[in-house]
Amino acid sequence: MQVQSVPLGSVTIGPESWRDATVRSIGHAELVVRQTRAGRSGSCSRIRSCSATAGFSPKRTAETTEGDKITGEECGESRDCICKTSMRPQTAGGVFSSGSRRTSVAPFPPTSLREKCAEASVSVAAEYMRRVRQVEDRLRRQAGTVTQEGLKLERDRGHLELMLRNLRADLTVNRRSSEERTRRPSTAETVRDGADYLLLCERRELAQLKQDLEGALRNTLTQLQSLGQSSRELLDCASERARVLDLLPRRSSFRRHCSADHTSTETDPIGPFTPECKQVLESSTLTVHQSQLLRENIRRLIPSAISRQKAAHHSVNDGLVKKIAETISLQQNLSLMSAATRQAIFRKRREINCIRQSHDTVQGPDYSGDLLSREKLNRPIVQVYQRHPGTQLPEAAHLIQGSEVLRRYLTSSEGELTRLQRACLQLLDDHHGKRVAAQVDSAVVRMRRQHVDKQGIPSFLQQGAF
Numbered sequence: 512m513q514v515q516s517v518p519l520g521s522v523t524i525g526p527e528s529w530r531d532a533t534v535r536s537i538g539h540a541e542l543v544v545r546q547t548r549a550g551r552s553g554s555c556s557r558i559r560s561c562s563a564t565a566g567f568s569p570k571r572t573a574e575t576t577e578g579d580k581i582t583g584e585e586c587g588e589s590r591d592c593i594c595k596t597s598m599r600p601q602t603a604g605g606v607f608s609s610g611s612r613r614t615s616v617a618p619f620p621p622t623s624l625r626e627k628c629a630e631a632s633v634s635v636a637a638e639y640m641r642r643v644r645q646v647e648d649r650l651r652r653q654a655g656t657v658t659q660e661g662l663k664l665e666r667d668r669g670h671l672e673l674m675l676r677n678l679r680a681d682l683t684v685n686r687r688s689s690e691e692r693t694r695r696p697s698t699a700e701t702v703r704d705g706a707d708y709l710l711l712c713e714r715r716e717l718a719q720l721k722q723d724l725e726g727a728l729r730n731t732l733t734q735l736q737s738l739g740q741s742s743r744e745l746l747d748c749a750s751e752r753a754r755v756l757d758l759l760p761r762r763s764s765f766r767r768h769c770s771a772d773h774t775s776t777e778t779d780p781i782g783p784f785t786p787e788c789k790q791v792l793e794s795s796t797l798t799v800h801q802s803q804l805l806r807e808n809i810r811r812l813i814p815s816a817i818s819r820q821k822a823a824h825h826s827v828n829d830g831l832v833k834k835i836a837e838t839i840s841l842q843q844n845l846s847l848m849s850a851a852t853r854q855a856i857f858r859k860r861r862e863i864n865c866i867r868q869s870h871d872t873v874q875g876p877d878y879s880g881d882l883l884s885r886e887k888l889n890r891p892i893v894q895v896y897q898r899h900p901g902t903q904l905p906e907a908a909h910l911i912q913g914s915e916v917l918r919r920y921l922t923s924s925e926g927e928l929t930r931l932q933r934a935c936l937q938l939l940d941d942h943h944g945k946r947v948a949a950q951v952d953s954a955v956v957r958m959r960r961q962h963v964d965k966q967g968i969p970s971f972l973q974q975g976a977f
Contacts, residue, residue: 640759642783643752650749650788653795654742660802661738664731667809671728674813678721681820684962685714688827688955695948706952709830713823720816727805727812734802741795748791752783824963828956835952842945849938852931859928866924870917873910 621627689710778786876882884890888907896902 639783640755643755644759646783646788647749647752647756650745650752650792653792654745654749657738657742657745657795657799660799661735661742664735664738664802664806667806668728668731668735670813671724671731671809674816675721675724675728678717678724678816678820681824681963682714682717682721684959685710685717685827688959689714691951691955691958695951696944704834706827706830706834709827713827716819716823720819723812724816727809730805731809734798734805737798738802741791741798744791745795748788752788824959828959831952831956831959835949835956838945838949838952842942842949845938845942845945849935849942852935852938856928856931856935859924859931863921863924863928866917866921870914870921873914873917 689707692707692710776784776789778784778789780786875886893904896904
């Protein structure tokens with residue numbers, strides 16, 4: 512309803528200039544009221560116009576009185592509307608948007624505007640805190656995951672260090688085995704054989720395993736440092752997010768409620784989920800994935816290293832056992848041959864004694880008085896036979912030839928006896944060397960079994976179930 516001017520009374524009091532000035536002031540006020548109340552209820556403006564111009568109508572007609580009644584009823588309805596509207600609660604959105612769009616509810620803001628503004632601020636802050644609590648809970652859960660992964664990787668690091676200690680002990684045993692085998696007595700026994708080659712192969716295998724495990728241990732230590740750094744970054748970021756959570760409860764029910772809600776993945780530099788939080792979460796997830804891959808590699812590496820270590824150890828032990836068996840077999844053959852050689856020496860000595868006795872017998876006695884009459888070359892039958900020329904008996908030549916033959920036999924037999932004695936000494940020396948070599952190899956095998964077989968590697972490491 513628009514503002515309408517009220518007709519002035521016909522009675523003129525005072526000068527017309529004074530009346531005209533007043534009429535102009537009233538018209539100007541009506542114009543201002545129309546401009547300020549455009550699009551709204553005009554009841555109150557009519558009330559003010561009626562009250563403002565009522566003093567200038569000394570005589571009222573019936574029409575004017577009826578119009579005044581109508582205006583009064585409208586003003587009463589408008590007043591009731593204003594009272595009802597002011598008591599009606601409004602949302603924070605309606606309060607803040609009332610300045611941008613015109614409404615026909617009330618000409619003025621309600622008396623509870625400050626309380627509603629405070630409630631809207633509290634709701635905004637509470638929603639922000641709730642979302643920050645979700646982000647903080649997500650960061651701390653991720654930090655817990657990183658910590659658990661660090662504990663698992665620390666346990667695998669202990670397994671790697673145990674394996675490295677066993678490998679170092681095996682390398683020490685291998686070195687001692689090589690040094691012990693150099694203590695074999697004779698030169699022939701110190702020549703490198705198959706057992707030495709197996710020891711060399713075992714040393715190379717253990718050195719390669721040690722290098723692989725040391726590389727895995729270095730990667731594990733580096734990954735542990737990365738996990739620790741990631742955990743510290745997560746906790747620092749969670750502590751920074753928790754700076755606005757002093758007024759929120761820390762009950763488990765609230766945490767379950769927060770964890771059940773879906774945390775937004777959209778980043779906002781001034782929002783609950785900042786780019787720093789997203790970067791820390793992504794880097795921690797990548798670090799945990801790398802740690803899991805490293806642990807899988809360790810799970811495959813340790814059983815493989817144990818199997819290779821055992822295979823090398825058993826191959827060397829089997830080679831040494833075969834070498835001992837071969838040495839003992841040769842030792843037995845040497846014993847038999849040395850016994851046969853001694854028997855040949857005894858026979859040769861008896862033969863030499865017989866040949867020497869025959870040679871002495873052929874030579875005759877040393878004293879001519881010991882010659883028998885039948886052995887003398889000047890006996891009567893020989894002298895009678897030699898009266899004719901060319902009748903020389905071959906007795907003397909045969910004696911000389913037989914003596915020479917016996918002398919040659921005696922010399923060769925003495926040489927053979929010397930060779931037999933030398934061969935027997937060589938056999939005895941070889942027998943002693945084989946016996947000492949077998950003892951050395953047996954001591955090496957016992958030492959290896961004592962220091963390697965009793966290291967006590969856990970069965971779950973051998974099976975890879977850790």
